[in-house]
Amino acid sequence: MKMITSKFKDSLDISLLGFGAMRLPQIKKDGKDVIDYEKAREFIEYAYENGVNYFDTAYVYHGGFSEVFLRDALKKYPRESYYIADKLPMWDLKCEEDTERLFNIQLERLGTEYIDFYLMHSLGRYNFDQALKYNVYETLKKLQSQGKIKYIGFSFHDNTDMLTEIVNTYEWDFAQIQLNYLDWETQNAKGQYEILTEKGIPAIIMEPVRGGALANLCEGANEILKGARPDKSIASWAIRYAASLPNVMTVLSGMSDITQVTDNVATISGFEPVTDEEMELIQKAADLYRKRDNIPCTGCAYCMPCPAGVDIPRLFKMYNDYSMNLNMNGFKNEYPKLDDNIKGYNCIKCGACEDLCPQSIEIRAKLDFLEDLCRKQ
Ligand code: SF4
Ligand code: SF4
Structure with missing residues (x-):
């Protein structure tokens, strides 16, 4: 063809x-x-x-x-x-x-x-x-x-x-x-x-x-x-x-x-x-x-590198993968196993990533949300 x-x-x-x-x-x-x-x-x-x-x-x-x-x-x-x-x-x-x-x-x-x-x-x-x-x-x-x-x-x-x-x-x-x-x-x-x-x-x-x-x-x-x-x-x-x-x-x-x-x-x-x-x-x-509560991240990585080392696209992808299958327990189990250096709690709230995100995602709020989710175990 x-x-x-x-x-x-x-x-x-x-x-x-x-x-x-x-x-x-x-x-x-x-x-x-x-x-x-x-x-x-x-x-x-x-x-x-x-x-x-x-x-x-x-x-x-x-x-x-x-x-x-x-x-x-x-x-x-x-x-x-x-x-x-x-x-x-x-x-x-x-x-x-x-x-x-x-x-x-x-x-x-x-x-x-x-x-x-x-x-x-x-x-x-x-x-x-x-x-x-x-x-x-x-x-x-x-x-x-x-x-x-x-x-x-x-x-x-x-x-x-x-x-x-x-x-x-x-x-x-x-x-x-x-x-x-x-x-x-x-x-x-x-x-x-x-x-x-x-x-x-x-x-x-x-x-x-x-x-x-x-x-x-x-x-x-x-x-x-x-x-x-x-x-x-x-x-x-x-x-x-x-x-x-x-x-x-x-x-x-x-x-x-x-x-x-x-x-x-x-x-x-x-x-x-x-x-x-x-x-x-x-x-x-x-x-x-x-109806799934996904983060509309495309993984484009325009927000990277983050000065605090947060791996924004990776964290959002991980969340979406679990959320899509309604498996929040899976997310809560796997998130703590990630390298601490890339996690959302390192965010210093500079906002640089949000200026660059073509999807206008409130990245800082989403990172806080992921952290909270895993704390509430
Ligand atoms: S707001 Fe947080 S995640 Fe975004 S670039 Fe700044 S430190 Fe990194
Ligand atoms: S810039 Fe926005 S859409 Fe692209 S990877 Fe970062 S958070 Fe996701």
């Missing part, structure tokens, strides 16, 4: 599945987490050889090593046979010249002469003000006129008023939003998608599986989806949901396991849009899942 593609600007064929290089597999080296090149390279090769041609990275992913890894993994393929998307860390800008300076570092890391899809990373009020203050769009237009950028876009984490302001301020080639069947209503992904569609801006979808949460829902919800398509994964429903929307250019999946890569490739290669009946099943499963 052949990878399905979407048409971009009536000329490019973009694979409807995009490879997100933000959660690559890691190994320990000299006590540090580094990209497991052997495994990650296998993912890229499998994806590329099965028709994926859109590879998404960012200045900050894996501390800059995601870009370097992509350079090494993709260099055996002709440069014109794939598209690279990369993002400017808006929060790092201190002056107008920083845009070009950081962009040149990215070209160097990627080992390329140009970036196909270049995004202002994580626009919301603060980062968009940075863009206005430092004339970022104008600099990107200049780089585009020099052939160093092909298309200009942005990734987005804020409300629909903010999105309207952004799309009305500049001309954009594309935009990246968080969309999945949970966030369609809860984070108004629907409103965001509609704004882009009305403006004729193609949407790139991030977090279609909500950081892995929609790959395994909860008892009852899993059975609804499995009952309808026994031989398909739970994650495949989430990928198909996002890919079924007509204004979607590509659905990004941050794949960290080869089974995710093969499953996502199979889902889009044998793509079947979600039917009306299936949409009803998805709503039923989502309603059941919402």
